[in-house]
Amino acid sequence: MSMQTNGREITMSEAINEAIREEMGRDENVVLWGEDVGAAGGVFKVTKGILDRFGPERVFDTPISEAGIVGLAVGAAMTGLRPVVEVMFGDFLTLAMDQLVNQAAKIHYMSGGTFRVPMVVRTTLGAGRRTAAQHSQSLHAWVAHIPGLKVVLPSSPYDAKGLLKTAIRDNNPVVFFEDKISYQRKGPVPDPDQDYTISFGQADVKREGSDLTIIATSSMVHMALTAASKLSEDGIQAEVIDPRTLVPLDSQTLIDSVKKTSRCIVVDQGYQSFGVTAEIAALVAEQAFYALDVPVRRLGAVDVPIPFSPSLEDLTIPTVESIVVLAHEMVAG
Amino acid sequence: MSMQTNGREITMSEAINEAIREEMGRDENVVLWGEDVGAAGGVFKVTKGILDRFGPERVFDTPISEAGIVGLAVGAAMTGLRPVVEVMFGDFLTLAMDQLVNQAAKIHYMSGGTFRVPMVVRTTLGAGRRTAAQHSQSLHAWVAHIPGLKVVLPSSPYDAKGLLKTAIRDNNPVVFFEDKISYQRKGPVPDPDQDYTISFGQADVKREGSDLTIIATSSMVHMALTAASKLSEDGIQAEVIDPRTLVPLDSQTLIDSVKKTSRCIVVDQGYQSFGVTAEIAALVAEQAFYALDVPVRRLGAVDVPIPFSPSLEDLTIPTVESIVVLAHEMVAG
């Protein structure tokens, strides 16, 4: 961390709210829309008070039209605005993929660099809230697969604020994934008057260690950190790295760590197959090949539609326990 | 290959057409719809003559409504039909992802196994036709990422016919990706009266070899086979394996091969990052770890929106040359 935080602790949700307010204050072209983001402050209350602060000229509640929400942002971004729009649940990205993938992602390239599409789509990921298969997916791998989009996955209030401010200032379409389950997680964040941003493509070493590298994304970072604490009690020093942005990806930091530790676990909350853990594992396995003592291992969500029943849902997502068990296995041999 | 083919050679397009006809003949619940699939026989002429053969009660031209095309199939499949629908270009899947991913893929699971969704979405992948960024994508990695969907990528007329017949008989949603560029490719296929199917989850060793395994999908299989011939002139014996279905994936055949050859290249036409090559490479790097002499290497599409200009487009997709160069590099050390 690069900034003094004065001991101030705020939640992830507040950090995001602050980032939006500060950027809206800084640049009048930043506007906000989405379902119930205005008067109600969003279903997760993340945008609370922003309508009151900036007024109905810059903050609008929309119809339930995800393709339209994203598509209008594309047109607005091409013509001078910097929209920050919300797609309430990441699962609903499915409805907006044409506008995101065929339009937003490609317009700068297809137009030979003449048009830019500076927009942010804030959306969510993550299971664990017993909301079943259509409200629990983590579809960031899809977005990361598409050239032209940037993908951000903050794990702490500090990162969320700094990364969102960067996203809003970026001249490209950025998809910003928030884990619903961490909205109330608190962490140190500098005072609002201290303007800071976090550059994309800079992984953050959340904990140093020498025996094993755990690369984890979004709220899985906290699972990894807790696992690392437990492992440390058993004499295993795990390094925990958060890539923070999948696109651009700071592969160097990941590879350097694995070259040092010789072992690597990749943890992510998306479906494991054809997901984020695959890309990172393939990359590390290639680039740190000669340093590896044991195969790179992956922990993603079990490849099933997320079930409703708590007794089943709890089996789908990587846990502290599953990380610890795997780490022991890898260090043992 | 398991069937006598009597020397008959037909195109990929004809093979697909035959598979649909045979299954429609076998089961009256098989119905066909999509944009211009009826009277015009599809923009690629793949469904030519099927309307005449089975009549307008079972073959319909639809409006340009991809979400509807796929969504109606879900409802029809749940209630007794076995729709085979066409999404003309794979790029347009973006418009139908909610129905495919949140509905078709999940209904069997979410309903506790009470409803089934036996439907096939035929669509295309592949670049090289100078149709630019919105008509050249290969988005099969997305579909493979979603539990509940099956994903088929035929590389030959024989495989296309046998796999499509299996797809139509399968009780799950299957997405069948056809490379536009191979529609006119010919290959041996048994006579129409010889009913054969190819089981999902069985990779096919298209060429045996001992020095290197090339895992290739769809039309990349032919690139790989041509590369293998060239390599063989240089004394390098490459084994070429076509997984044929990504979901289910026959990982065992892939791993066994790499254990034998100690080297592996994965070739696929989707964007390389967070794509199909990542999953297969990660899998092989983990499961054949101790057998590998050099890191598993990947060749996907360059991570750019596919450009229109031939001079640029030709740089985006893996080529025979790029496979050969990489293979030499890997065998050298």
Place this chain on the structure above:
Amino acid sequence: MKTKGPKPSAEIGVEKLTDMYGQMVTIRLFEERVVELYRRAQIPGIAHVSIGQEAVPVGICNALRTNDYITSTHRGHAHCLAKGADITQMFAELFGKVTGYCRGKGGSMHIANPATGNLGANAIVGGSIPIATGAALSAKLRKTNQVAVCFFGDGALNQGVLLESMNFASIWRLPVIYVCENNQYGEYTPTKRVTAGDIEMRGKALDIRTAVADGMDVLAVYDAACEAVDHAKSGKGPSFLVMETYRFIGHGMSDVDRAYRTREEEQEWQRARDPIDRLRTTLIEEWRLKQSALDAISSGVAKQIDISVEAAQKAPLPAAEELMKHVYAD
């Protein structure tokens, strides 16, 4: 194969009316129990109830046969019950028990039941619209003379898939009935603020037979449904029914202040237009039923709910092996 449609309300007699009364009471008490159980943390996740909107599912489903199809929404308990769902299996599903309709895998927003033609609730606003349309296409092609009813809220009016589906239904004259329950809000946003034009025009513009009914009057709903069913079953194609209604409480369990509307507005609907009170009055005044007979229905339902909740609570959770089951059908 033309089958006679259902009889209109003027012809159905007191028995059927009383039955409909009982169904509305069942939904009301079921939903009230859901709220209570949710508050006591017995129901995990999220849940949306239909208190105040009972006339729509009951009026519509009573015009259907068991094998006619319905699709439902995130606010789906009422549709499932009106189409004949078993209360115990409903609660079991809400609790995430393996004895629930979806073996605990679906929960509140995904209850489905082939035996009653219920193709499933759906947590994607608008998500079930093409599904119902596809079921209607299937019925037409298989010549089964079934009809498919698609329930959705006013919020779904602005999902593109509505246009696509209705267009399909219209050009192919499919036996589907689109039922828009306009409860005046989509979450915290008034429908009028985000929905252009008159709602019924969305059907008319696509050449679909359209009717507006008072969604707080179960008999008006039922009659509108009978006509639409008749229309569909005689091969004339789709209908679009707009039902004016109101949810008496919040959007979901966490929506308690309801700052987006006034208490006066709520009271107006609750006092003057409660669909259960209304049918009760009709039964007493026009059909001379005794208050006590109607009270007995309520207490019977209440008892049934007690029994069901208890049974569902005792049922087992799904075992770990269930996790990997049903990802793919055999």
Place this chain on the structure above:
Amino acid sequence: MKTKGPKPSAEIGVEKLTDMYGQMVTIRLFEERVVELYRRAQIPGIAHVSIGQEAVPVGICNALRTNDYITSTHRGHAHCLAKGADITQMFAELFGKVTGYCRGKGGSMHIANPATGNLGANAIVGGSIPIATGAALSAKLRKTNQVAVCFFGDGALNQGVLLESMNFASIWRLPVIYVCENNQYGEYTPTKRVTAGDIEMRGKALDIRTAVADGMDVLAVYDAACEAVDHAKSGKGPSFLVMETYRFIGHGMSDVDRAYRTREEEQEWQRARDPIDRLRTTLIEEWRLKQSALDAISSGVAKQIDISVEAAQKAPLPAAEELMKHVYAD
């Protein structure tokens, strides 16, 4: 800031009319050359031309200012030209040359040009509808008094995003003009067979000002556009214009037998309703222009096209370094 809209055709005089004639001729000859170059394999990929439909882009774009926005479709050359594109850069793009509007990266279906307010052609049917709507929102919020015109074909009428976008435009009264070029077919399918109801009802149902015009009469198109622009620029919101038109040749370059329609039908449109012939007749009969003056326009355009094609052919292809450029903006 209310700006006066454009003058209706009755007031614009012969100079502007002749100019519009020249624009239509330019499009016609441009497209004919495209067909020829395509047949000679000089244009890679796919291309869709607007021969027969020239009146719509020309009539509409002449009611716009340079900084007003347009979005276009897969059949987009005409819109780009009518909005002021340079012919040489157009051909260069079609050839995949680095001097093209998109540095050869876009091709026929993606020509975009900020200098003329052209937000881009689009190869996704319906794909540009929300983009134009978003540009209109942006113009409104930035108070620039610009209008955004969204061109699309009849095929896009059944894409859900149309409903979503038009609803946004209506509720927020956005300065957007939706121009449906109904050329009677979407690929090989007659529009009527797949499109329910009267097209204009799709606008009316959403409370959008709607007008139907003869899309083969450039002055009728122009007048309809003027009214819509006036409406938009005076803050009254969106319009929906339905233009009846016809493409004289196939859908794309490979569509040669056109089995989906009769030769008689084609000839009816071509002989009686050619928009260029029609304006030519008006100019000669009502404005007393000489045939020779009009012929001179055509030959001037033809010469310009020769020069442009030659220049574009000589231009370089993009170098390999271009591949990785413009994936992301700085």
